Amino acid sequence: MLLSDLLAQALNGLSYGVLLFLLSVGLTLIFGMLDVVNLAHGSFYMLGAYAGLATIAASGNFWLALLIAPLVVGLIGAVMERAVLRPLYRRPTLDQVLLTFGFIYVFEDVVKWIWGGTIRSIPPPDLFAGSVRVFGGAFPSYRLFVIVFGLAMAVLLWLLIERTRLGAIIRAGVYDAEMTAGMGINIRLVFTGVFAFGAALGGLSGVIAGPIQSAQPPMGATILVPALIVVVVGGLGSLKGSLIGSLLIGQAEVWGKVWLPNVSMAMIYVVMAAVVLLRPQGLFGRPLR
Amino acid sequence: MIWRALGFSLAMVAVLLFPRVAGTYPVKLLEEILIWGMFAMSLDLLMGYAGMVSFGHSAFFGVGGYVAALALTHWGAHAAAGLLLPAVAAAVAALVIGFFSIRVSGVYFIMLTLAFSQMFYAVTFQVAALGAEDGIVGVPRPRLLGVDLNGATAFHVYITAFAGLTALVLWRIVRSPFGHVLRGIHDNEARMQAVGYAVDRYKLLAFVIAGTIAGVAGALYTQFVGSITPEAFLWRTSGEALLMVIIGGTGTLGGALLGAAAFILLQSLVSSYTERWMLLLGVTFIVFVLFAPGGIVGALRGRVGLRA
Numbered sequence: 001m002l003l004s005d006l007l008a009q010a011l012n013g014l015s016y017g018v019l020l021f022l023l024s025v026g027l028t029l030i031f032g033m034l035d036v037v038n039l040a041h042g043s044f045y046m047l048g049a050y051a052g053l054a055t056i057a058a059s060g061n062f063w064l065a066l067l068i069a070p071l072v073v074g075l076i077g078a079v080m081e082r083a084v085l086r087p088l089y090r091r092p093t094l095d096q097v098l099l100t101f102g103f104i105y106v107f108e109d110v111v112k113w114i115w116g117g118t119i120r121s122i123p124p125p126d127l128f129a130g131s132v133r134v135f136g137g138a139f140p141s142y143r144l145f146v147i148v149f150g151l152a153m154a155v156l157l158w159l160l161i162e163r164t165r166l167g168a169i170i171r172a173g174v175y176d177a178e179m180t181a182g183m184g185i186n187i188r189l190v191f192t193g194v195f196a197f198g199a200a201l202g203g204l205s206g207v208i209a210g211p212i213q214s215a216q217p218p219m220g221a222t223i224l225v226p227a228l229i230v231v232v233v234g235g236l237g238s239l240k241g242s243l244i245g246s247l248l249i250g251q252a253e254v255w256g257k258v259w260l261p262n263v264s265m266a267m268i269y270v271v272m273a274a275v276v277l278l279r280p281q282g283l284f285g286r287p288l289r
Numbered sequence: 290m291i292w293r294a295l296g297f298s299l300a301m302v303a304v305l306l307f308p309r310v311a312g313t314y315p316v317k318l319l320e321e322i323l324i325w326g327m328f329a330m331s332l333d334l335l336m337g338y339a340g341m342v343s344f345g346h347s348a349f350f351g352v353g354g355y356v357a358a359l360a361l362t363h364w365g366a367h368a369a370a371g372l373l374l375p376a377v378a379a380a381v382a383a384l385v386i387g388f389f390s391i392r393v394s395g396v397y398f399i400m401l402t403l404a405f406s407q408m409f410y411a412v413t414f415q416v417a418a419l420g421a422e423d424g425i426v427g428v429p430r431p432r433l434l435g436v437d438l439n440g441a442t443a444f445h446v447y448i449t450a451f452a453g454l455t456a457l458v459l460w461r462i463v464r465s466p467f468g469h470v471l472r473g474i475h476d477n478e479a480r481m482q483a484v485g486y487a488v489d490r491y492k493l494l495a496f497v498i499a500g501t502i503a504g505v506a507g508a509l510y511t512q513f514v515g516s517i518t519p520e521a522f523l524w525r526t527s528g529e530a531l532l533m534v535i536i537g538g539t540g541t542l543g544g545a546l547l548g549a550a551a552f553i554l555l556q557s558l559v560s561s562y563t564e565r566w567m568l569l570l571g572v573t574f575i576v577f578v579l580f581a582p583g584g585i586v587g588a589l590r591g592r593v594g595l596r597a
Contacts, residue, residue, distance in 0.1 A: 031396070035396075036396075037396040037399060037400060039344075039403075084575065084579065087579065088578075088579070091582070093395065093396065094342055095578050095582060097342075097396065097399060098531070098535065098574065098578045099574070099575055099578045099579070101344070101528060101531070101574065102570075102571045102572070102573075102574025102575040102578065103571060103575070104524075104528075104571070105528070105567045105568065105570045105571030105574065106567075106568055106571035106572060106575070107571075108567060109565060109566075109567035109568035109571065110568065112567075113565065113568070221524060224524075225403065225404055225407045225524075228400040228403060228404055229400075229404050231400070232397065232400050232401060232404065236396070236397070262415060262416065263412060263415060263416070264415070265411030265412070265414065265415055266408055266411050266412050266415075269404060269405065269407075269408040269411070272401075272404060273389055276389050276392060276393070276401065277389065277392075280392045280393050280397070281393075
C-alpha cells in the first residue's frame with residue numbers, strides 16, 4: 001500500500017470521525033443536562049438529512065439546507081422535550097429512555113410515509129463537487145470540507161461552552177441542575193434549549209452526511225450505534241471525550257475496512273470492549289458509582 | 290397458590306387442545322405467541338426483577354437461532370443440535386457480554402447491551418459462511434425422542450411444552466432466595482452489597498439465565514420459521530421484546546406472555562389493513578410509557594385490587 005493511500009484512508013477516517021463528533025456531542029450534552037440517553041438522537045440525524053433533501057429540492061441550494069435543516073430538527077426536538085419528555089422528569093430515567101426508543105419507530109415510519117423507503121442521494125454543493133490532489137492522490141474535496149467544518153464546529157462549541165455566559169449556565173446545569181435553578185436561572189428553559197440545540201446538531205450532521213452516505217429511513221437507527229459507542233468510549237457528558245472518542249472510532253472504522261475487510265463492521269466494538277474493560281466510565285468520563 | 294397452579298394447568302390444557310378447535314393460521318399465531326412469550330419472559334427476569342434493562346436481548350435470541358440453524362443443517366436433525374447446542378452457545382455469549390456489561394449500570398448498561406447486540410448483526414451480515422445478509426434458509430426440524438417434529442401436532446406439543454417449562458422455571462427462580470436477592474439488588478444495590486451479597490455474581494448469573502432462555506426461544510423460532518436472518522439481531526427484535534414486557538407489565542412474568550399475545554395479535558390484525566405498523570408500534574410504546582407504566586397487569590391490579 002502506498003503512503004498516499006494510507007494518508008487518504010486516515011483522512012477518510014477523520015471525516016467520518018468529525019461527523020460522529022457532530023452527532024455524539026448533542027447526545028453527550030443532552031445526557032449531561034437531562035440525564036437522559038436520547039436513543040432517538042440517530043433519528044434527528046435522519047430527519048436532518050431529509051429536511052436538507054427537501055430544502056435542496058425546493059431551492060437547489062446546499063448552504064440553505066445546512067442552515068434550515070438544523071432549525072427544523074431543533075424545533076422538533078424542542079416540541080418533543082416540552083410535550084412528552086418533561087412530564088417524565090419525576091419518573092425513573094428508564095421511562096425517559098424507553099420513550100425516546102419509541103420515537104425511533106415513529107420518526108422512521110413518518111419519514112418513510114412522506115418520502116418513501118428508497119435511497120435518495122444528496123448532491124454535494126457545486127463548490128466541493130470535485131476532488132483535490134492530496135499527497136499525490138485524488139481526494140474528494142467535499143470530505144476535506146467536512147473535516148474543516150467539523151473541526152471548526154468543535155472549536156466554536158468549546159468557545160460557546162467554556163467562554164460565554166450561556167456556556168457557564170449550561171455547565172452549571174450539568175453539574176447541579178437544582179442548585180442552578182436556585183441561583184435564579186430558568187432551568188426548564190435551559191433544558192428545552194439544550195435538548196433543541198443537541199437535536200439541531202444531530203440534524204446538522206445529517207445534512208453534512210447526506211452527500212457522503214445518501215438518505216434512507218433506517219439511517220437514523222444505523223448511526224445510533226456508532227454514536228453510542230463514541231460516548232461509551234469517550235465518556236458520557238464530556239465534550240473532550242466526545243471529540244477524542246469520535247476521532248478514535250472514525251479511524252478504527254476505516255482501518256478495520258483496510259486490514260480486516262471480512263469483519264470490518266466488528267472493529268469498533270473491539271475498541272469499545274477494550275475501553276470498557278480498562279476504564280468503564282470512558283476515557284474522559286466521571287467515575288461511575 | 291393452589292388457584293395459580295390450577296389456572297396454569299387449565300391454560301396449558303387449553304393451549305394444547307387449541308388446534309382441535311382452530312384452523313392452521315390461529316394455531317401458528319398461538320405458537321408464535323408462545324415463542325415470543327418465552328423471549329419476553331426471559332427479558333422480564335432481567336428488567337422486572339434484577340432491574341437490568343437490556344436493550345440488546347436480541348443478541349441471545351439470534352445466537353440461539355443461528356446455532357440451531359447451523360447445527361440442524363450441518364449435523365443432522367438431532368434434538369441436541371436443535372436445542373442443547375443453541376442453549377449452551379447463548380449461555381456462553383451471555384457470559385461474555387454480561388462480563389463486560391455488568392461492570393456498568395443504568396444508561397451505560399443500556400448502551401453497552403445495545404451496542405453488543407448490533408455487533409452480532411454486523412458479523413452475521415458480513416460473514417459469508419453464515420449466509421451473510423440472506424441468513425440461513427431451509428432449516429430442518431429435529432427429531433425428539435424418536436418423534437418427527439415435522440408433524441403439526443407434534444410441533445405444537447413441543448412448543449407448548451417448552452413455553453410451559455420456561456414459565457415454570459422462571460416462576461420458580463423469581464420466588465427462590467436467588468430471586469429475592471435479585472429484587473433486593475433492583476431496589477437498593479448498594480445496600481445488598483453492604484449486607485454482603487456478591488452483587489456482580491448475582492447479576493451475571495441472572496444475565497446468563499435470561500440469555501440462555503432467550504437462546505432456546507431463538508432456536509425454537511428458527512425451527513418454527515425454518516430460517517434465520519441477521520435481522521434477528523437487529524435492535525428492533527430487542528425493541529419488540531421490550532415493548533411486550535412493557536405492554537404486559539414489567540416484573541410480572543405473566544404480563545410478558547400477555548404482552549406477547551397482545552403484540553402478535555395486533556400485528557397480524559393491523560398488518561393486513563395498513564403499512565404503518567412501525568408508527569403504531571412507536572406510538573404504543575410512547576402511550577404505555579406515558580400513561581400506563583404498569584402495563585396491562587398493572588392496570589388490572591389497580592382495578593380489581595389484586596396484589597403481587
